[in-house]
Amino acid sequence: MGGDSSSEEVGLDLLQQLELILEHDKLIDEVGFVHPDQFPALNEGPSSSLSPVCILGQSAADILNKDTVELHVVQYDEKVFWNKDHKLAISILVLPQLYNAALNAYMDANRRYKQSIRSQINKGSFDDANCGCDFDQFLESEVLKHTRALLILSYDFKSAWNSRKLVLSRKQELSLFVDEFQLSALILSYAPKSEGAWSHRQWTVKMIAEKVHDLQELVKKESELVKNIAEKSKMNYRAWNHRCWLVLYMTESQVLDELNMSRKWAELHVADNCCFHYRRRLMLRILSNGDVKEGGEKPFNYNSNVYAVWKELQWNKLLIQRYIGREALWIHRRFLSQCWIKHFANNQKSSSPHIEATGLDDFLGEEFELMNACLNTQTDDELDDYQSQAKHAVSYILWISKQIPSCSEVKLQERLKEAVNFEDLFMKYPERLMLWKKVLV
């Protein structure tokens, strides 16, 4: 790390510039780390995507030939930083220096802050309240300032997130939480999987939930944030996990809204298993209507549950037939069938005007037909997608055969063995050979 003092001074100077930029442009919503060699290329063309190169934006050109840039009163080295239209770019060449400076500044401020807390506890909180308070506030803002810079550079630095939590939990001011949402959203814009940022967001929501009763608006915004991030970052486990977690805080009507709204999204992202899992989470919440929370909301009744699962089954079938070979769709169907079999298939009485309630045999018959149709669409050119479709279809029926009473299982598997040539399938899908051999009775 060099360790020589001149390099340290340069780092400190850069850190101060960065912190000034962040202070003066509170609305920065994108950060990019860019090699200066890319600067000329950045000047061409409008920014359209989120790639670091484009984050610099189209207006970089008109300022690049000045030596220093003035933004209100902020002076910074334009070979290192670029800031306009609430976008910030940082040269990757200075990252080690900048990181070390931010780390040292944070460690120092944090140490002093904790010391001050300790001495207050020792002295008793009422002693010289005024001067202690000013000093405290100074240290708090130091901690917030340095952690912001450090986290932008190293977003999973847990201790830095923790220090922010410490400051916030001591201040207990709702208005301060806005900054936390802003900082974590900023980091998620370029590091959409950052565990530190997601975890900090969850903590912030929990803190607010302790003070505020009506969380509907907040939950809705959080859910939308996940949707937007998921758009650019496929199958983002952390992001969707956040959304699944939010279900805990949703009202019954929000659950229904989410179910409706995520439908379109799922259709446009049929390979994103996370979104389908989210729908499963929402549906299970609906199906567990027995334990409706207090608040007098109308519990969902049996008929609407039957209808919800039935509708999802129809919709899923349509998608399976339209988008060939998508594992996520078949996985979703397993869940739906499982629900259907468990809750409704043995109920012979039809009480919904929309559907004829089917018994288990009818249901299995329909599923078998679906599989058959998928096998028969297989063309001679042996396209990958059709191969996958066949694999998933057979797997699906085999899987379902394990979810039903053993007499039905035997019948279903016998039908399956008549319909497909397993020796053939074993050759085609060697990676499933062992599993299928084991589950065939």
Place this chain on the structure above:
Amino acid sequence: MDELESDKHVKYILSIEKKKDDVEALLMEHLRINGAYWGLTTLDILHKISAVDPEEVISWVMKCYHEDCGGFGGNIGHDPHLLYTLSAVQILALFDRIDVLDAEKVSIYVAGLQNEDGSFSGDMWGEIDTRFSYCAICCLSILHCLNKINVEKAVNYIVSCKNLDGGFGCTPGGESHAGQIFCCIGALAITGSLHHVDRDLLGWWLCERQCKNGGLNGRPEKDADVCYSWWVLSSLIMIDRVHWIDKDKLTRFILNCQDKENGGISDKPNYAVDVFHTYFGVAGLSLMEYPGLKSIDPAYALPVDVADW
């Protein structure tokens, strides 16, 4: 067929320590103790742990210790967390030096993070995840202090994170993920609670992680990645369903992800190597009894001669 480039991997791991200056190394600083565990365990599996000075490692690990609370940070001066505390304890176990610890104090720290519902917070800030349940249970078991927590509640919480597909997520209702499944199955195995698992159902989910190229992915629709060789395989072994996948193809996939010139293993063929995937690749091979490797315990993630205390 490719062979495991053991010597080169050893060289690669020893070299990581020396390049502390590049950006990537700096950005990993906050979890250096995890990195140390991955690197050192790999060396041990390759029979080369003697290449490092135990005293140097142990004194550094102990500098990450917080005497006031009993937890370990990810590096010197960093806040304590269960993820780092487990790595610290595992490293000390590798060198058979648990004795340098105040086991009582560490176990009180870990036990103190158990919540009313049996779950574990990762640290004082309250994030809950089944990963932390594993860290706590594994750590306490190594320290022979499982009696300090409510094991029954801990097990029940993990079971409440089970999905209808047989897999497990971070919290109740979370999506099944091979990494989380390893944590849950590992914790259940250590506490002798695997009867809560539908082995066939989970085994099915796990072996469907095997892709055409032989590698394993972590959840449906994802590409194969070397690290899942560890998480999926160890789980399959613990529930006795490892014969459901094609081990030869998986072995070839892992070997194909080696940097044959400079050592190290990457997540996918021809990607950049890192210590994390090097560990999981070598550990995965060890689970498949690749010749010349120490065998590793699937629940404790330590060589069996270490785990056998």
